[in-house]
Amino acid sequence: MAAIAQPQTLSLSHFELQPGEKSILRFSTAGSVDDGKSTLIGRLLFDSRGAFDDQIEAVRKSPINRSSGAIDFSLLTDGLRAEREQGITIDVAYRYFSTSRRKFIIADTPGHEQYTRNMATGASTADAAVILVDARKGVLPQSRRHASISALLGIRHLIIAVNKMDLAGYSRSVFDAIRRDFEALSPALRHPWLTFIPVSALEGDNVVERSPRMAWYQGPALLEFLENLDVDSSQSDLPARFPVQYVIRPHLDFRGFAGQLASGWLATGDRVVALPSGHTSRIKEIVTFDGHVDRAFAPMSVTVTLEDEIDISRGDVLTHVNAVPELGRRVEATLVWMSAADLETGKTYLLRHGPNEVPARVTEVINRLDVDTLTRRPAGALRLNDIGLASLEFARPVAFDCYHDNRRTGAFVLVDPLTNLTLAAGMIERRLEAQRRRPTASFIADRVTPPERTEHFGHTAAVVTLASRPNLLEPLERMLFELGAHVVVMRQPVSPLNALLEAGLLVLTPLRVPGALSAGSLQLPDDSEAACKEILEYLRGEGILRTRSEYDAGEGI
Amino acid sequence: MAMAQLSHLRALEAESIHILREVAAQFAKPVLLYSIGKDSSVLLHLSRKAFHPGRLPFPLLHIDTTYEYPELIEFRDRFVAEIGARLLVYTNTAAIEQGANPYDLGTAKCCGLLRTRALVEGLKHYGFDAALGGARRDEERSRAKERVFSFRDRQGQWDPKNQRPELWNLFNGRVDPGESIRVFPLSNWTEFDVWQYINLENIALAPLYFARPRTVVVRGETLIPVEQNVKLLPGEQPQQIMCRMRSLGCTPCSGAIRSDADTVPKIIAELFSFRRSERENRIIDHDQDGSMELKKREGYF
Ligand SMILES: Nc1nc2c(ncn2[C@@H]2O[C@H](COP(=O)(O)OP(=O)(O)O)[C@@H](O)[C@H]2O)c(=O)[nH]1
Numbered sequence: 001m002a003a004i005a006q007p008q009t010l011s012l013s014h015f016e017l018q019p020g021e022k023s024i025l026r027f028s029t030a031g032s033v034d035d036g037k038s039t040l041i042g043r044l045l046f047d048s049r050g051a052f053d054d055q056i057e058a059v060r061k062s063p064i065n066r067s068s069g070a071i072d073f074s075l076l077t078d079g080l081r082a083e084r085e086q087g088i089t090i091d092v093a094y095r096y097f098s099t100s101r102r103k104f105i106i107a108d109t110p111g112h113e114q115y116t117r118n119m120a121t122g123a124s125t126a127d128a129a130v131i132l133v134d135a136r137k138g139v140l141p142q143s144r145r146h147a148s149i150s151a152l153l154g155i156r157h158l159i160i161a162v163n164k165m166d167l168a169g170y171s172r173s174v175f176d177a178i179r180r181d182f183e184a185l186s187p188a189l190r191h192p193w194l195t196f197i198p199v200s201a202l203e204g205d206n207v208v209e210r211s212p213r214m215a216w217y218q219g220p221a222l223l224e225f226l227e228n229l230d231v232d233s234s235q236s237d238l239p240a241r242f243p244v245q246y247v248i249r250p251h252l253d254f255r256g257f258a259g260q261l262a263s264g265w266l267a268t269g270d271r272v273v274a275l276p277s278g279h280t281s282r283i284k285e286i287v288t289f290d291g292h293v294d295r296a297f298a299p300m301s302v303t304v305t306l307e308d309e310i311d312i313s314r315g316d317v318l319t320h321v322n323a324v325p326e327l328g329r330r331v332e333a334t335l336v337w338m339s340a341a342d343l344e345t346g347k348t349y350l351l352r353h354g355p356n357e358v359p360a361r362v363t364e365v366i367n368r369l370d371v372d373t374l375t376r377r378p379a380g381a382l383r384l385n386d387i388g389l390a391s392l393e394f395a396r397p398v399a400f401d402c403y404h405d406n407r408r409t410g411a412f413v414l415v416d417p418l419t420n421l422t423l424a425a426g427m428i429e430r431r432l433e434a435q436r437r438r439p440t441a442s443f444i445a446d447r448v449t450p451p452e453r454t455e456h457f458g459h460t461a462a463v464v465t466l467a468s469r470p471n472l473l474e475p476l477e478r479m480l481f482e483l484g485a486h487v488v489v490m491r492q493p494v495s496p497l498n499a500l501l502e503a504g505l506l507v508l509t510p511l512r513v514p515g516a517l518s519a520g521s522l523q524l525p526d527d528s529e530a531a532c533k534e535i536l537e538y539l540r541g542e543g544i545l546r547t548r549s550e551y552d553a554g555e556g557i
Numbered sequence: 558m559a560m561a562q563l564s565h566l567r568a569l570e571a572e573s574i575h576i577l578r579e580v581a582a583q584f585a586k587p588v589l590l591y592s593i594g595k596d597s598s599v600l601l602h603l604s605r606k607a608f609h610p611g612r613l614p615f616p617l618l619h620i621d622t623t624y625e626y627p628e629l630i631e632f633r634d635r636f637v638a639e640i641g642a643r644l645l646v647y648t649n650t651a652a653i654e655q656g657a658n659p660y661d662l663g664t665a666k667c668c669g670l671l672r673t674r675a676l677v678e679g680l681k682h683y684g685f686d687a688a689l690g691g692a693r694r695d696e697e698r699s700r701a702k703e704r705v706f707s708f709r710d711r712q713g714q715w716d717p718k719n720q721r722p723e724l725w726n727l728f729n730g731r732v733d734p735g736e737s738i739r740v741f742p743l744s745n746w747t748e749f750d751v752w753q754y755i756n757l758e759n760i761a762l763a764p765l766y767f768a769r770p771r772t773v774v775v776r777g778e779t780l781i782p783v784e785q786n787v788k789l790l791p792g793e794q795p796q797q798i799m800c801r802m803r804s805l806g807c808t809p810c811s812g813a814i815r816s817d818a819d820t821v822p823k824i825i826a827e828l829f830s831f832r833r834s835e836r837e838n839r840i841i842d843h844d845q846d847g848s849m850e851l852k853k854r855e856g857y858f
Contacts, residue, residue, distance in 0.1 A: 021564040093701040124724035250611040260575040289606035301574035420731035
């Protein structure tokens with residue numbers, strides 16, 4: 001093979017989890033005020049030594065102690081000065097602890113004020129959610145909201161920690177009743193995995209160690225459960241998606257596309273397509289600082305080079321040619337509105353989807369979710385902390401998956417281009433068909449991309465030679481035509497223009513071509529949109545552009 | 558293909574590299590704040606990984622208080638030259654000319670001028686729109702709520718009550734002229750993660766982190782290494798003690814701890830056996846309860 005020395009190829013075990021190493025589990029916590037969330041987290045940090053001795057000492061010395069014990073664990077987790085003074089927490093806070101098997105990242109979300117915004121934020125990166133329920137109070141509307149927002153954000157594992165069991169006499173019937181109430185909600189929650197654990201955060205029962213005081217409970221303690229939880233949301237067994245973040249070009253011989261695999265695997269030699277540009281190539285190398293690898297999987301950050309010099313930039317997504325994502329300009333999505341400024345339909349926002357940034361508009365608010373009853377009601381607008389279903393239109397085609405299938409490539413945020421604020425979080429529910437018959441609501445002066453053509457025609461461009469079976473040309477043409485394909489038979493070499501016209505296409509050109517219709521001789525207004533519309537009228541008048549119904553009528557018997 | 562998982566250090570590494578690349582792509586003029594400490598050494602290492610085989614797309618900025626340990630400056634210059642990075646050094650010379658020093662002003666005020674002010678001014682002086690820092694959320698309680706992309710207004714201030722929502726791995730780096738974003742790629746790392754990663758990757762660190770006999774004075778529970786600009790209090794006797802620094806600050810204000818950990822694995826073992834959060838030995842944090850939060854509102858990291 002090549003005489004040039006190749007950089008050393010690394011074994012994938014350099015990155016992969018090895019026996020004895022830790023994996024990461026991210027979970028969110030939620031509960032109503034005073035359910036004991038801070039105490040529970042404080043205890044997890046304390047017992048696993050996630051809090052430092054001096055921090056514990058400071059808390060021990062604190063004049064505030066709302067617990068009956070020697071130390072108020074909840075103070076370990078209270079953050080900002082103002083909040084400490086008011087004794088409340090109002091923003092998502094991240095906490096860290098680890099055991100010999102796992103590193104845990106807790107997104108601690110306050111359960112009252114602004115709960116939707118905060119819970120959605122905390123849940124967006126979580127693999128599991130721990131929801132606290134006070135054994136004496138049972139399932140409250142708050143608990144229902146927490147469960148519903150967690151499920152909406154795609155968390156599959158919901159753990160209901162029934163807390164303060166010490167105040168409920170460690171009673172099995174109390175626990176069972178709460179469990180039944182909660183399970184009654186479950187069908188509405190898209191069947192997340194529900195696990196119930198009776199605990200006392202204050203006394204430490206079933207938090208780290210199984211409690212002898214609830215012998216009737218056969219399941220694991222909370223930490224034990226979290227340590228063993230199989231994170232099935234692992235992105236690596238989904239189709240490959242590699243959003244290009246940055247192009248690395250140190251010299252003319254190297255053009256690397258840097259990014260973090262959002263899902264799946266890539267290997268050298270794989271045939272890939274860049275979307276939305278539609279260019280295809282093969283993966284030449286997968287480069288890391290530590291060495292080249294033959295394969296890479298999500299969520300590795302790598303740099304790939306391609307066999308062909310194709311034009312790819314930030315925002316393109318590389319995928320395997322046989323497992324492409326959706327591509328389109330219109331979607332239906334669930335929005336979590338996070339701004340004090342209400343949603344305005346028709347206003348231009350910026351869609352941030354992976355590294356891609358595209359102008360976008362909400363065309364319609366379809367309904368609003370009532371998180372208390374888990375029902376959807378028709379709605380015309382969304383306000384701060386509302387959740388609702390809406391249709392959106394992007395200025396350019398975007399390659400995406402539905403959130404349900406892929407949490408990375410199905411998620412986006414909306415940003416206000418004027419104030420720069422992040423307004424909403426979005427989860428794509430489905431692609432909306434291009435509305436071909438109705439003129440588009442907005443005028444978008446972008447060129448038509450190859451993928452859009454593919455979507456429109458139902459096939460990509462290709463030449464099929466039948467040199468050995470020329471008699472198949474006509475039957476195959478007919479068969480493809482009936483399928484709706486734009487197909488043409490070329491028996492002799494023809495000029496490019498004739499070939500296009502024979503294919504029945506409308507050809508636009510800046511060139512002067514004999515026999516061409518000259519739209520330029522019309523009196524056209526300056527505004528592009530108005531000018532284009534005038535040309536459409538002209539083409540209709542010439543009998544070139546027909547509406548579908550005319551076409552159907554003309555062809556009908 | 559099969560489901561696969563990354564080890565926690567590789568997962569943290571991949572996440573940080575993603576953040577670093579977002580910074581390079583989203584901002585016109587980013588900078589990496591290089592304090593020479595272990596966290597910014599890890600950050601620098603990750604930056605080299607993120608843009609390999611290209612060069613770093615941003616310079617390094619060191620805020621020099623002029624009260625730094627000389628061996629730190631030596632290490633800085635050698636290392637930066639070795640990796641071919643571009644280093645900028647900024648000092649609040651106006652304050653120093655007016656006599657700012659920790660002895661007369663007290664730690665809080667001095668730090669306010671020579672670190673906090675200097676940082677805000679330095680960023681303004683060069684016109685940086687994003688500043689990468691090595692701060693972690695586990696360091697101090699007020700940091701637990703800080704975003705990875707943390708907005709700063711025209712005065713360089715942080716408003717903890719009014720942060721941009723940050724979901725998934727989508728970061729909003731849009732700013733108007735004069736505003737900026739502080740970016741913390743190590744947000745989700747703990748002190749243990751940092752040390753374990755330094756060990757795994759063999760990252761070069763300033764010698765101050767490692768134990769050796771040093772001439773110090775014992776002040777309360779802290780050991781203060783005797784450097785040329787450390788002023789002794791009445792009755793203080795310099796003595797030789799085996800010790801190391803847990804975090805690096807100015808000579809008069811950062812204390813050492815008794816230790817014989819002279820390698821990274823020994824430091825990790827030591828961390829497991831006693832746990833004091835590292836900033837405890839930086840005197841600035843204990844001036845007032847919650848003082849880090851005050852500093853941050855004013856622009857300190
Ligand atoms: N008896 C009992 N009290 C608890 C338990 N967990 C928390 N508490 C107390 O309930 C009160 C509220 O707890 P806290 O953790 O601050 O609640 P948060 O508002 O959910 O964070 C405090 O006085 C705690 O000491 C528990 O399991 N049993």
